[in-house]
Structures are given as structure tokens and as C-alpha cells.
Amino acid sequence: MVATESEKQINQMIQFIMNEAKDKAEEIQSKALEDYNIEKLKLIQYYKTDLLAKHEEKMKKIDIALAIARSTAINQARLRKIALREELMQKLRVDIAKKLTSGKNQGAVCANLMAQAMLALLELKVEVRCRKADESAVNGAVKDAEKFYSQTIKKETGLDMQCSVSVSKDYLPDDVIGGVVVTTQGGRIAVDNTYQRRMEIAFTEAQPQLKKMLFDIGKDDLCFD
Secondary structure (H helix, E strand, O other): OHHHHHHHHHHHHHHHHHHHHHHHHHHHHHHHHHHHHHHHHHHHHHHHHHHHHHHHHHHHHHHHHHHHHHHHHHHHHHHHHHHHHHHHHHHHHHHHHHHHHHOOOHHHHHHHHHHHHHHHHOOOEEEEEOOHHHHHHHHHHHHHHHHHHHHHHHHHHOOOOOOEEEEOOOOOOOOOOOEEEEEEOOOOEEEEEEHHHHHHHHHHHOHHHHHHHHHOOOOOOOOOO
16 A cells, blocks of 8 residues: 555656656757747848848949940940041041142232231241242232232221242242241241141131031030040
């Protein structure tokens, strides 16, 4: 009878201990699962943040590469456009030069060019340089230039002034398309009235109109780009 009661108590103690152990094991398992889930979320968030950062960095690099490529393409297109426009302007210069040299009344043109330079200098003596090919036309225009000079001074100031013109044997280079260079005081002062110089002045002054006509560019755009 006593033995049976003792066994019963022992079995109850064993059952209690087993239940406690089971509860403790479940508690440990639950805590381990909770810790696992927390660590898993931390790792997921870490790698998610890391991947997003790497993705954002890659996207920035792609955006920069695209921006550079776009800028390069735009610059190349602009350079090609500038080159084509400059090519057209050079062709226009060549065509104008041909018309200038092939035009009639070269003697009258030479007289006007000399007279303009003489009026700019306002000297008693000037020397004219020209191409050897134009020497005859320039010599033939000297008297008209002197006359035009005197008449203009008389008209504008009422004064009687004369200017003596001599034609130099120091010729301008053959690649000069025409016109004259008028000098005084031993060549220290000069007025360039060659066709090239006159043409460049005309191109500069008429640049807005030329751009509008040739390239449909507004008059406020001051450069060919």
C-alpha cells in the first residue's frame, strides 16, 4: 500500500518534471523562432537596402552615361552644323570674290577704293599698292581718285585740298583678289581697301541678315553655332 502511494507520487513528480521540461522546451523553441524571425527580417532588410543602394548607384551611372552620350551627340551635331555653315560661308566668299574680280568698271572701283582711303588719311601725298595684274587699272584711276577726293573735301568743308597719288612697285601678293592698300608717311600708316578687307567688313556688318537668310537664325543670335 505504501509502495503504491510512493510510486504514484514519483510518477506525479516525473509527469510534473516532464510537463515543466516540455513547457520550457516550447518556450525555448518559441524564443528561438522569434529570434530567428527577427534576424531573418534584419537580414532581409539589410540586403534589401544594400540591393536598393546598389541599384540606385547603377541607375545613376546609367543616367550619367546617357547624359554624357546625349551631350556628346548634341555637341557633335552642333560641330557638324557649324562646319557646314562655315563651309557655306566660305563658298559664299569665293563666289563673291569671283564676281568682284570679273565685274565691269574695274577702273571706277579702283578710283573709289583709293578715294575712300585718301579721305580716311587726309594727307597731301599717298602711295598705292596693288597687284601687278591691277597696276594698269589703278594707274588709269589715279586722276579720278584725286579729283573725287578734292571734290568731296570741297563739298564737306569748303576747303581746296589736293592729294598726290603715286602707285608703288611694291605689289600686293597674287593671292589678294584685288583692291588697294593706301599708305602714307613711308608706309607707317596704311588703309587696307582690298576686296578681302571690304568683304570681311561687309560680312561682319551684314552677319545677322546673312544668318537669317541662309540659316533662318534670329538677328539676336550673334554666332554661327
